Amino acid sequence: MMTLTYSISALLLAFAWLAYGWLYNWRFRTYKHIPSYYPPSLFMGNLATIGTAVAQLKDPRRHTDYAFEKLWKDAGYPQITLLDLRPLNPPLLLVASHEVAEQISKASKEHTWSVTKSPTMGALLDMIGKKSILVAEGDTWRALRRRFNAGFAPQHLMTLMPVILQKVDRFVAKLDALAISGAEAEMEPLCTNLTFDIIGDVICNLDLKAQDTDSGGHEVVYFFKRLLATYAGQSRLPSLTNLMLRIRRRYYATKADASIKKCIKNSFADVKIAQETGVKDSRNRSVLSLALKDTNDLTSEDLQIAADQVKSFFFAGHDTTSILLQRLFHELSCNPKCLEALRAEHDAVFGEEDPRSVLLSEPEHTMKQLTYTSACIKEALRLWPPAGTARLSVPEKGFKVRLEDGSEVCVDGTILYHNHFLIQRDPRVYGDTACKFVPERWLGNTSTAAADEGEHCVETDDQKIPISAWRPFERGPRNCIGQELANLEARVILACVIRKFDFIKLGAGAVLNDEKGQPIVDEGGRYKTNGELFSVSALSEDHYRDNADSDIDPCHYCKAL
């Protein structure tokens, strides 16, 4: 009996020793060659490191990028650092250098169309569908991208001006009503509904009426907003705790999918007639029309593919542009010098005329003249990038990145997170003004096109900014297809709004006044505010629920005069 007990104990010990050896290798040896500034623990890796950094954020709603910023600064601004998130996720490579990000986003011998998208995108599949261009890879992605490129060609975008202006008119009417009533309103729903309306028309010729708060908008908007809300309410804990949320998500995903398919079926006949008669109509280049180009019988497979693309464009193209607008309105309300320069440019371009008629009669020429406007947009996208990218360097591919010391590091098996927030505020690139709003730095090159070739730097008197250090739309083959549309929208909206209204932030981020009631100005000429407006991963679920049918948010108010 004793012998048996000893044998079992010895076996258990041997097993424990082997298991420990395996665990030790898995945790400490597999990725040892990748620079890491935070020693992982055997069982939890760097989860606790990140947890502590998140806990130290002044407000738990802050985006995780603020925690990464702290870790990056504490580690001495490394180009890359490994954070081991196993067993919850694959290890994460925090990329804070534009040189490294560029190697990942461009085509390479290992990856014909740049490094593959991260499996973390899988969380979005309910929203965008499995056939989405956002998650497609290889030839499937290439075929989709080729098909839709025509819908985003610069000349075609100019033909969208009447549609964009029509939606902007509704936005201006809403601001007018607010200014007359003196009511306070939050800019987020106003801007998001506007960009939703624009994207609906551009993508599938639909008037989504998202700005029509009386009717609540098209049912697509209703279901899409509720679907979005299920992402906003998700906790950072593993999915079991979010079971109810997931059930709700599936429900609204099915509803949104069905209502989009209904719209596609309804417009299929019209789309085909327009294509067959060869009418040169901007509608022939909408994403929906392009998606149905070679389809004669709408099979359920065709319908699903088209619906997934429409959902993906809705998702990618509305809140990103809305965030950009909100940031611009806030920054310009605190930055009198920039506001004055912007209004002076609009005075010079439009004079006494209504910007809408000038934009309609000479869209291309007028757009080119709005250089300071473009510089403001470019600077807002630098400081507050609304999106990002995560890729997966698949195991055993042999993909290496080169660091500034000349070393080459194989990053296989890691999620490569391009942290735009860090990359675009790098003091080594942007100097002392890295965290300040200085549109003038872009006046040498206000283009937002992700030029992969040609000029490699934007030069100002005292700065040389490498072209790859500005990447809010990412770069390389998988860059944002809608970037020029977003830039066009933002220029048109600023042109129609910024001379007509003053925006005053109330609550967080409000301007501080002196005892005479005058704004207190800092040494850079910007108004001092009662705090910084921080970015969040997603708005709270309550926000979406409370505001799906209303324009008023209880948290932050903005006043149009």
Ligand code: HEM
């Ligand atoms: C300020 C506004 C916008 C920003 C900052 C932005 C940013 C981005 C970024 C960073 C990516 C790359 C994502 C990745 O690599 O995982 C991307 C891709 C994409 N964006 Fe945008 N975007 C904006 C507006 C738009 C608009 C208006 C549309 C649609 C009309 C759009 C449609 C897309 C699509 C379809 C992709 C996937 C492209 C592909 O994989 O080929 N985006 N965007």
